[in-house]
Amino acid sequence: MAKLSIIVPVYNEQEAIPYFFDALELIHTNLSEYDFEYWFIDDGSSDHTIQILEELQTKSQAVNFIELSRNFGKESAMFAGLEQATGEYIAIMDVDLQDPPELLPEMLAGVVSGSWDTIGTRRVNRKNEPIIRSFFSILFYKIINKISDTHIVEGARDYRIMTRQMVDVILSMQEYNRFSKGIFAWVGFKQKYIEFQDVNRIAGKSSWSFWELIKYSFEGIVSFSQFPLIISFVLGILSFSVSIIFTIVLFIRHFIDPGAAINGWTSMVVIILMLAGIQLLSLGIIGRYIANIYLEVKKRPIYIARRIKRK
Incomplete structure (x- = not known):
């Protein structure tokens, strides 16, 4: 039977x-x-x-x-x-x-x-x-x-x-x-x-x-996709590219108008906060994958x- x-x-x-x-x-x-x-x-x-x-x-x-x-x-x-x-x-x-x-x-x-x-x-x-x-x-x-x-x-x-x-x-x-x-x-x-x-x-x-279901969903995404790591990489490339563009603009402006006053503190603060946020987001994504590796290698x-x- x-x-x-x-x-x-x-x-x-x-x-x-x-x-x-x-x-x-x-x-x-x-x-x-x-x-x-x-x-x-x-x-x-x-x-x-x-x-x-x-x-x-x-x-x-x-x-x-x-x-x-x-x-x-x-x-x-x-x-x-x-x-x-x-x-x-x-x-x-x-x-x-x-x-x-x-x-x-x-x-x-x-x-x-x-x-x-x-x-x-x-x-x-x-x-x-x-x-x-x-x-x-x-x-x-x-x-x-x-x-x-x-x-x-x-x-x-x-x-x-x-x-x-x-x-x-x-x-x-x-x-x-x-x-x-x-x-x-x-x-x-x-x-x-x-x-x-x-x-x-x-x-x-x-x-x-509800919170346990959210955590379970994140576990599923981390276990079966590397896409969050790709997002982190793309955000890093974009932020680096934007910083290069701004550097070139400021360099050219210095020679065109050497006496121009430096202003725009508000926009500068926003940019700094944005870049810091991208960095923390990327670290968080990478950290989640590293945490999984940490749990795996302990062999509990x-x-x-x-x-x-x-x-």
Whole structure:
């Protein structure tokens, strides 16, 4: 019997876990030819999430969980689950049921057929999100697809099913700064996306703040594009060229009108502030890339597991 491993990162999701498990088990009744294996990854929750998982494990032989030593973030939690999964096919899902479980049979059938190595999902609307958050999300996809060689499907979710071969390739990428949406696209293979309408969370509230999403977006841009460095270089060339032009103008003016008074202090201050701003912007961009290099060369583990409970 083929096995489907389901990776579920959880962070303060004590309310949503029972609903999620019941919904997946209902889908399992229609996929009885497959053995389900659940891997819940507790990403340093401060509520009763770990107790709920322990209770769930006593009720089902299919439930396994990893308790991380602290909050490492969703990217690290997904990587931890992928490392432990033993199935021929591996799915990643959010526990809040915003990833519709009813899509699983279609996704699994497509991958099992051999036509696709992975089938992912994408939201076609954002009706349940604040307008400002939706605006910046759409803007992010437009920007990164303009400046990166790796195309990331707009509205793509982490919700997907992959073959063991694809997962092994992803696990071989041991980079510390992870942006999975980009990694899934970068590794290639035959990929397909299924569209679905946005749905509300079944319980609890999202742990993603607006600022965290902004930082995550910057991580994606730095991980999959060198364009910000090009911007820094171009700004440096432009500012240097302008300074050369001004030097020539002042030199010529000195010989044409030697007695001219030196004026224009306001414009001079503006120019100095502009050049200083360009320098600080360039240093900030370069510093962000250097920070990523710094984190990579330290070779710290992507996650630390306090407990791994396997049935």
